[in-house]
Amino acid sequence: MPALAGPEALDNAEIAMNKQRLILVGNGMAGIRTLEELLKLAPDRYEITVFGDEPYGNYNRILLSPVLAGEQEFEQIILNDEEWYRQHGITLHAGCRVERIDRARRQVVAQDGSTAPYDRLLLATGSSPVLLPVPGHDLDGVIGFRTIADVEQMLAVSRSHRDAVVIGGGLLGLEAANGLLQRGMNVTVVHLLDTLMERQLDRTAAGMLQRSLEERGLKFRLEAETEAILGQERVEGVRFKDGTELAADLVVMAVGIRPNIELARQCGLYCERGVVVNDTLQTFDPRIYAVGECVQHRGVTYGLVAPLFEQARVCANHLAEYGIGHYEGSVSSTKLKVTGIDLFSAGDFTGDERSEEIVMQDASAGIYKKIVLRDNRIDGVVLYGDTVDGAWYFQLLRDGTDVSDMRDQLLFGQGNLGNAGHGGENASVELPDDAEVCGCNGVTKGEIVKAILEKGLFTLEEVRTHTKASASCGSCTGLVEQILADTAGGDYSAAPATQPICKCTDYSHDDVRNTIRQAHLTSIRAVMETLDWRTPDGCSSCRPALNYYLISTWPGEVQDDAQSRFINERVHANIQKDGTYSVVPRMWGGVTSPDQLRAIADVAEKYKVPLVKVTGGQRIDLLGVRKEDLPAVWADLSAAGMVSGHAYGKSLRTVKTCVGSEWCRFGTQDSTGLGIKLEKMCWGAWTPHKFKIAVSGCPRNCAEATIKDFGVVCVESGYELHIGGNGGVKVRATDLLCKVVTEEEVLEYCGAFLQLYREQAHYLERSAPWLERVGLSFIREQVVEDARRRKALCERFLHAQRFVQQDPWAQIAGSDEANRGFTPLKVLEES
Amino acid sequence: MSRWIEIGNLDDIPVLGSRIVQTPRGDIALFRTGSGAVFALRDRCPHKQGPLSQGMVHGTTVTCPLHNWEIDLETGEALPPDEGCTNTYATRVENGVVMIEFGGVS
Ligand code: SRM
Ligand SMILES: Cc1cc2nc3c(=O)[nH]c(=O)nc-3n(C[C@H](O)[C@H](O)[C@H](O)COP(=O)(O)OP(=O)(O)OC[C@H]3O[C@@H](n4cnc5c(N)ncnc54)[C@H](O)[C@@H]3O)c2cc1C
Ligand code: SF4
Ligand code: FES
Numbered sequence: 001m002p003a004l005a006g007p008e009a010l011d012n013a014e015i016a017m018n019k020q021r022l023i024l025v026g027n028g029m030a031g032i033r034t035l036e037e038l039l040k041l042a043p044d045r046y047e048i049t050v051f052g053d054e055p056y057g058n059y060n061r062i063l064l065s066p067v068l069a070g071e072q073e074f075e076q077i078i079l080n081d082e083e084w085y086r087q088h089g090i091t092l093h094a095g096c097r098v099e100r101i102d103r104a105r106r107q108v109v110a111q112d113g114s115t116a117p118y119d120r121l122l123l124a125t126g127s128s129p130v131l132l133p134v135p136g137h138d139l140d141g142v143i144g145f146r147t148i149a150d151v152e153q154m155l156a157v158s159r160s161h162r163d164a165v166v167i168g169g170g171l172l173g174l175e176a177a178n179g180l181l182q183r184g185m186n187v188t189v190v191h192l193l194d195t196l197m198e199r200q201l202d203r204t205a206a207g208m209l210q211r212s213l214e215e216r217g218l219k220f221r222l223e224a225e226t227e228a229i230l231g232q233e234r235v236e237g238v239r240f241k242d243g244t245e246l247a248a249d250l251v252v253m254a255v256g257i258r259p260n261i262e263l264a265r266q267c268g269l270y271c272e273r274g275v276v277v278n279d280t281l282q283t284f285d286p287r288i289y290a291v292g293e294c295v296q297h298r299g300v301t302y303g304l305v306a307p308l309f310e311q312a313r314v315c316a317n318h319l320a321e322y323g324i325g326h327y328e329g330s331v332s333s334t335k336l337k338v339t340g341i342d343l344f345s346a347g348d349f350t351g352d353e354r355s356e357e358i359v360m361q362d363a364s365a366g367i368y369k370k371i372v373l374r375d376n377r378i379d380g381v382v383l384y385g386d387t388v389d390g391a392w393y394f395q396l397l398r399d400g401t402d403v404s405d406m407r408d409q410l411l412f413g414q415g416n417l418g419n420a421g422h423g424g425e426n427a428s429v430e431l432p433d434d435a436e437v438c439g440c441n442g443v444t445k446g447e448i449v450k451a452i453l454e455k456g457l458f459t460l461e462e463v464r465t466h467t468k469a470s471a472s473c474g475s476c477t478g479l480v481e482q483i484l485a486d487t488a489g490g491d492y493s494a495a496p497a498t499q500p501i502c503k504c505t506d507y508s509h510d511d512v513r514n515t516i517r518q519a520h521l522t523s524i525r526a527v528m529e530t531l532d533w534r535t536p537d538g539c540s541s542c543r544p545a546l547n548y549y550l551i552s553t554w555p556g557e558v559q560d561d562a563q564s565r566f567i568n569e570r571v572h573a574n575i576q577k578d579g580t581y582s583v584v585p586r587m588w589g590g591v592t593s594p595d596q597l598r599a600i601a602d603v604a605e606k607y608k609v610p611l612v613k614v615t616g617g618q619r620i621d622l623l624g625v626r627k628e629d630l631p632a633v634w635a636d637l638s639a640a641g642m643v644s645g646h647a648y649g650k651s652l653r654t655v656k657t658c659v660g661s662e663w664c665r666f667g668t669q670d671s672t673g674l675g676i677k678l679e680k681m682c683w684g685a686w687t688p689h690k691f692k693i694a695v696s697g698c699p700r701n702c703a704e705a706t707i708k709d710f711g712v713v714c715v716e717s718g719y720e721l722h723i724g725g726n727g728g729v730k731v732r733a734t735d736l737l738c739k740v741v742t743e744e745e746v747l748e749y750c751g752a753f754l755q756l757y758r759e760q761a762h763y764l765e766r767s768a769p770w771l772e773r774v775g776l777s778f779i780r781e782q783v784v785e786d787a788r789r790r791k792a793l794c795e796r797f798l799h800a801q802r803f804v805q806q807d808p809w810a811q812i813a814g815s816d817e818a819n820r821g822f823t824p825l826k827v828l829e830e831s
Numbered sequence: 832m833s834r835w836i837e838i839g840n841l842d843d844i845p846v847l848g849s850r851i852v853q854t855p856r857g858d859i860a861l862f863r864t865g866s867g868a869v870f871a872l873r874d875r876c877p878h879k880q881g882p883l884s885q886g887m888v889h890g891t892t893v894t895c896p897l898h899n900w901e902i903d904l905e906t907g908e909a910l911p912p913d914e915g916c917t918n919t920y921a922t923r924v925e926n927g928v929v930m931i932e933f934g935g936v937s
Contacts, residue, residue, distance in 0.1 A: 455912075466912045468898075537847060537865045540887040540894035540901075563847040567885040567896040575896055579882040825839045825850035825861060 019047045020119040022319065023108055025098045025263065027052025029061055030292025030308040031124030032080055037316030039088055041534070045320060048090045049116055051108065054147060055095030057081045060456065061146070062305060062488070065337045068151050068179030072453075079456040101267040103285060120319065123275060123283070123290040125260040127303070131253050132167065136229030142251045145176045154250065158183040161249030165238050167226055169196040171336060173254035177218055178338045180250070188219040188246060190226060190238070200334050200345040204361065205368050205384040212341060212366070221246070259294045259301055274301045279326045281315035291315050297329060304332045309458070317506065324506040324532065333394045335387070335485055342383070344390035347397050348372065349380030360411045369411055376404040389413035391481045402775040405735065414478070437479055440472035445483060452487045460484065473729040502541035504534050509762040513549045522550065522558050540566075545763035548650070551686060552758050555800035568648035571822070572808045573630055576623065581630060583622040584647035585637050586683065589657045589675035589695075590618035599640030603633055617654035617692070619645050631819045634809035643807035646683065650764070652754075653692045655679035656704065660697030660714065669714035671697035674743055678712075681747055682754060684804040685797070688761040688770075691754065706734045709757075709767040710750055715739075719746050723753055723779065724771035732768045735776050738784045751794035752783045758797070833934045841869065841927050849884040849893070852931070859920060860884035861929065862904055864891055869922045870904035871931050877902070877915025 024031045027050050035048065052058075056078070063077040085092040093110065100109040107117045129144025131137050141157060143150050158164070158180060166177040169191030181187045189196075195206040210220060221240075229251055230237040239245045259274040270276050270284040274296030281289050281297075291311045293303060302308060307330035314325040333346030351357055355374040361367070367385035371378055371393065378397040383390055392414040396403060403410060431437070433446030451457060451466045463484055464471040470480040500506045507515075512527065521527050524546045528538060538546065543564035550558045562570050573581035585600065600620055604612050610624035625633055634644075646652060655678050658664070660671030675695040682693065694705040695712040705711030707727035711734050713720040718741040722734035737753070740746060756779065761770040771779060783790050812818040844850045844863040851874055852859045858874035860883050870891070874884050881897035891904045901910040907919040921932040 535890055537889040539889050539892075540899065543887065543889065563845060563888070566887070571885075575882075575885060577879070577897065579880075579885070820843070821845070821848075821850070824853045824858075825843055827853040828836070828855070830855060 020045065021117060022046035022048050022120050022122065023116055023118040024048065024050045024122045024124060025101075025108065026124035026126055026260075026292065026294070027054065027058055027092070027094065028124060028126045028292065029058065029079075029305055030126070030312055031122060032058040033309050033312040034122060034124065034291050034315050034319070035088075035090070037313050038319050041316060041322065042320035043088075046120070048088070049093070049118075050085070050090055051093045051096055051098045051110060051116075053095070053097045054149075056148065057084065057092070057094065059148065060488070062337075064145070064148070064151050065175035065179060066339075068154060068176065069182040069339070070179075071339065074148065076453050098263060101263060101288075103267050103288075106287070119287070121288045122315070122319070123264060123288065123294060124292040125263060125294045127257040127259045127293040129253060130256040130258050132226060132255060134226055134228050136231060136235070137253075139229055139231045139235045140233055141231075141235035141249060142229055142253065145172055145252055145254050146257075154180060154252065155183065157250040158185050162186050163247045164188075164250040164252065165190060165246055165248040166252045166254060167238075168254035168256070169193075169220070169222070170199065170254060170256075171197060171334060173252070174213070175337055176252045176254055178213070178216075180252075181216065181218055185250070186219075187217075188221055190221045190224050190240075190246075192223070192225055194223045196220075196222075197336075200382075201343070201384075202349055202370060202382055205343070205345075205370070205382050208363075208366065208368055208384050209336075209341065209343060213338075257293065257303055259296070261294055264290070264294070272296055272299075279314075279328060280318045280323075281311055281327060282318070289315050289319065297327065300329060302330070302332065304334065305458075306330065306332055322506075322532070322534070331398060333381075333390065335390070339486075342385055342387040344383040344387040345381060346390070346394045347378070347380035349382050351380075355379055358407070358411055371410060373403070373407075376402050376407075378403060388478055388482065391478065399773065401773060402777065405776040406772070437483070438467075438469040438472070438476050441468040443467050443469040448480065448483050449487050452484060457484070458488055501545055502539055504538050504542050505531060507531050509545065509549075512546065513553065516549050516553050520554075522554055524550065524561055524564060538564075548686060548688065548763050552800070556803040569650070571627065571630065572634075572644055572648060572812065573625070574648045578624075580624045580626055582647070583625050583630070583633055583637075584615065584619050584645040585642040586645040586679075587619050587642075588679050589655055589672050591657075591672060591676065592620075596640060596642060599637060599642065603636050606636070607633055615647070617647070618656050619647065619654055621647070628823050631813045631822055635813040638807070638810045638813060643683075644809045649686070650689050651687055651691065652679075652682045652685045653690050655682070656692070656694035656708070658695070658697050658702040660695075664697055666700060667697035667714070668716050669697060669719065671695040671703065671712070671714050674712065674714075674719075674746060675703075677743065677747060678750060681751065681798075681801070684806075685754065685758070685801060686804065687754070687758055688763050689766040691757070691767065693750070707731065708734070710753060712746055712750075717741070719743075721746065721749055721753075724768045724776075726766055726768035728766075730768075735771065737780065748790065748794045749783060751797040752790040753779070753793075755793040755797035755800075756782055758800075833932050835923065835930045835932050838929045838931055841924055841929050844869070844929070847888045849886075849888065851882075851884045858882070858884070859931065861922070861931075862888050862893060864888060864904070869924055869929055871920035871922045872902070872904065872907050873918040873920075875917055876900060877909055877917050878913070883917070 058080040060077040060079050063072055066072040097111040098108045099111055107115045109115050129146050143153055164180045164185040164187045166173045167190045169189050177187045177189045195203050196210055197206055225241040226238055227241050228239045229235055230239055235248055235251050237245050237247045261271045261275050264275040265271045275283055275290045275294050276296050277283055277290050281291055283290050292308050310330055311327050314327040317325040331347055336343040349372045351372045355372050358371045360369045370382045372380040377400050381393040431445045435445050437443055437445050448467050448469050455466055457463050460481055463480055470477045501509055527546050544566055547561050547564040551560055568574050573583055575581055604622055607629050609622045613621045615621045655675045657672045657675030661667030661669055678693055692708045693710045694703040694708040696703040696705045697714050699713055705713050706722050707725040711722040711725055718739055720739050721737040723737045725734035726732040757767050838852055844861055846863055847865055849860050849862045860872050860874040862870045872883055874882050876883055876895040878900045881895045883893050883895055885896040886893040892901050894901050900913045907917045909915045923930045
């Protein structure tokens with residue numbers, strides 16, 4: 001029997017009989033996360049057994065700090081209780097250490113002498129605190145900070161004793177010190193170097209941190225080397241190299257962690273600092289995988305959960321035998337979990353001769369921000385006092401975004417680039433529980449906090465699925481991230497640098513589009529087969545994306561798949577909350593006529609349309625049309641010469657214009673006429689997200705061209721072309737692309753820009769975030785500097801337009817076949 | 832008493848699509864999955880009464896067009912983390928004709 005048959009090779013009954021045995025050693029955060037991911041992918045593949053040294057289910061180790069500080073209870077930090085293991089048919093040996101691995105017999109030997117056989121083994125043994133080997137380090141009352149047992153011991157001492165010494169001024173040491181201080185102890189932090197958290201902070205930020213911790217009552221001894229721990233049985237004090245001494249009833253050593261590799265080393269697995277694994281998290285024995293802090297990958301060991309969760313995802317994929325994902329290492333970010341102190345750092349912020357620094361310091365407000373740039377990309381960030389933009393900088397860092405175009409704005413944060421509605425509301429700690437955080441879905445802070453604690457959520461994505469907060473317009477994302485950080489001790493969304501399209505696949509938007517292009521795929525089915533989609537028909541996220549990539553890559557060749565379009569695009573109208581639809585006819589450049597208005601009025605009366613409204617895009621909207629009336633409404637509008645306004649599509653929307661030189665005393669060019677030409681050229685085009693254009697006749701800019709995806713501002717000498725504007729959730733003014741002289745040039749540049757966006761942006765990415773991701777310089781290179789490329793882009797656009805400029809309304813209204821989808825299959829008089 | 836009522840031809844429901852049946856007690860949505868199975872659900876989402884027939888079908892799930900809840904076509908229940916349920920009706924396809932059972936246990 002092949003031990004590792006592919007997923008299709010066995011049917012379900014056979015799998016049940018031949019279930020392979022998977023053993024997990026280490027019942028901690030990385031190991032259990034891997035099992036959770038595995039159960040999602042292949043719930044029935046393995047018979048699973050877990051061994052854990054600690055006598056509980058899996059808990060959130062990160063939150064030991066708030067527990068120590070008295071801000072949370074033990075029960076709140078349990079992630080997987082015993083019921084969870086039972087439900088998933090997992091055998092748990094809690095409080096049972098594995099002593100030995102017998103690779104020849106493929107079994108593990110536990111503390112109590114029992115053995116358990118495996119087909120595959122997963123090591124996730126984590127790491128242990130380093131205890132300085134000074135005399136007295138083994139006295140009672142000298143401990144590390146790693147487990148519930150450690151915290152219980154600290155709490156016991158804090159109830160009966162006074163003096164605590166914490167050795168180590170890093171993240172863990174400061175959190176321990178703060179906790180003990182909250183518990184009423186007199187705490188001194190001892191640190192070898194002259195600044196705190198030197199691995200995360202630069203000197204300035206470290207100084208600010210030290211001052212505010214001192215204000216809370218912590219004491220510091222910097223540049224102090226511990227020589228001995230004093231005492232008979234219990235610890236009584238600490239002596240330093242310089243001969244001075246400090247009284248101590250408790251000594252917490254937080255000088256670093258060491259990966260737990262004894263088990264692996266003893267059975268002959270190759271180890272260096274950690275257990276060495278490859279990009280699929282496999283050790284040198286192909287049956288044995290390893291994840292978490294015990295692992296060394298490409299020479300690096302990790303001590304924060306975000307990278308471990310990424311490892312877990314990839315490892316689970318291979319255990320499930322999908323064999324797609326690769327782990328390529330992570331950059332991590334840190335937040336200090338001391339309530340009231342905002343501190344964030346990520347990447348490498350020390351800098352060298354090749355890097356540059358941008359710094360802002362406001363001492364009296366207690367704010368410090370430093371960004372280290374290398375080759376116009378963010379290499380490292382340190383934020384103190386105001387960490388709202390941490391997640392944004394971290395994203396830019398991971399994406400390797402070229403920031404040269406926003407350099408002068410960078411330090412002021414993302415909010416400065418414009419954020420409608422939510423300005424200023426960013427300090428989550430002060431928000432009361434009943435404050436509404438997500439305006440779209442009416443979710444309060446209290447509800448978010450409750451979900452995070454009760455359901456053990458870690459990532460922004462998880463909070464979104466469970467609470468819907470920030471799942472709609474996204475403008476409260478920053479705030480939700482902060483609540484998550486305050487409640488769960490960090491935002492672990494440290495998504496892999498490239499995100500999969502959705503849960504049906506591990507491939508990213510770019511992977512999919514490149515495959516479609518290179519393998520000349522022309523149907524959704526073919527894409528799903530080639531890229532091993534996990535679900536039979538994808539889902540409502542990936543299908544529309546695939547459909548778009550296919551039709552935009554192979555215009556005229558690919559059959560548009562109606563069932564893979566969101567309802568609005570399927571029925572060419574906008575669905576309303578009561579299930580009726582709205583109809584917006586196109587009015588070229590916003591210009592209409594008495595005939596058209598009369599036709600609209602007739603339609604409104606004939607079909608009893610409840611509301612006729614002028615839209616923000618200079619068109620007229622008929623709201624509340626019943627689905628079965630749509631084809632007839634369209635037929636009437638067609639008869640009056642009107643076509644679909646595509647107000648429903650990820651497509652060209654409206655071209656807004658002002659009256660321009662024909663009428664206005666300030667107009668410099670015929671903005672209305674140019675707008676009409678642009679709309680005639682671009683209408684019908686499908687785009688990654690909606691696309692809006694405007695033309696203003698002079699810099700007074702009455703058509704608001706500078707918040708459109710493509711905006712034209714007419715001037716005496718020609719036309720200014722602006723790109724990447726957005727008037728929606730997050731207001732963004734355009735960037736100037738270039739200036740041109742003739743209308744022909746405007747049309748050509750517009751076609752080229754639109755085509756570049758169509759070919760490169762991810763599905764559902766508007767031109768503004770796309771521009772920020774790829775950089776203005778890149779777009780200028782393609783569209784402005786290289787005339788041949790511009791012409792080729794524009795030609796590809798015009799070619800694609802040949803296949804789409806047929807009015808979908810007229811087509812449906814005129815064909816019984818297409819019409820059919822709008823009527824009931826049957827009408828029953830009684831039921 | 833339950834009874835089976837003939838609704839129409841299977842071919843008239845698009846694959847991965849839906850058509851509705853109007854009844855005096857509200858619309859019923861008929862869904863056809865990729866594997867050819869037909870399911871019938873009351874055409875109202877348990878969230879805010881969205882018309883499920885206008886949603887996107889994948890596997891044996893439909894995504895509501897209004898706020899993206901996912902509803903299981905077999906049970907009428909919302910997939911977690913959402914909670915709620917809509918009525919289901921038994922269906923049968925014979926010689927390419929779709930039938931729904933009314934008044935039965937659903
Ligand atoms: C009808 C209209 C409001 C009105 O009564 O004036 C409207 C209505 C809707 N807008 Fe809008 N938007 C309308 C102009 C605008 C404008 C103003 C403009 O175009 O000059 C904006 C800001 C400009 C911009 O897009 O940059 C605007 C920004 C949005 C956004 C946020 C987009 C963003 O990138 O942040 C959404 C949400 C989305 O698309 O995801 C949205 C979505 C919607 C949807 C489609 C919501 C939905 O999914 O149901 C609304 C459809 C209602 C319907 O059935 O017609 N609407 N919407 C306007 C139609 C314009 C037209 O004639 O086609
Ligand atoms: C106080 C504290 C605060 C922290 N704060 C943060 C933070 O803010 N942000 C952040 O990202 N990270 C933080 N961390 C780090 C984070 O908790 C760890 O990175 C993470 O828990 C490591 O997961 P792991 O599964 O590799 O190891 P662990 O969670 O340690 O799990 C390993 C488990 O294996 C068991 N084990 C070991 N050997 C054996 C054996 N032979 N047999 C059976 N069982 C065995 C251990 O007992 C342990 O239960 C913090 C850690 C601590 C201690
Ligand atoms: S029309 Fe636009 S702004 Fe108004 S409620 Fe709908 S989405 Fe919101
Ligand atoms: S009505 Fe269906 S998701 Fe809201």
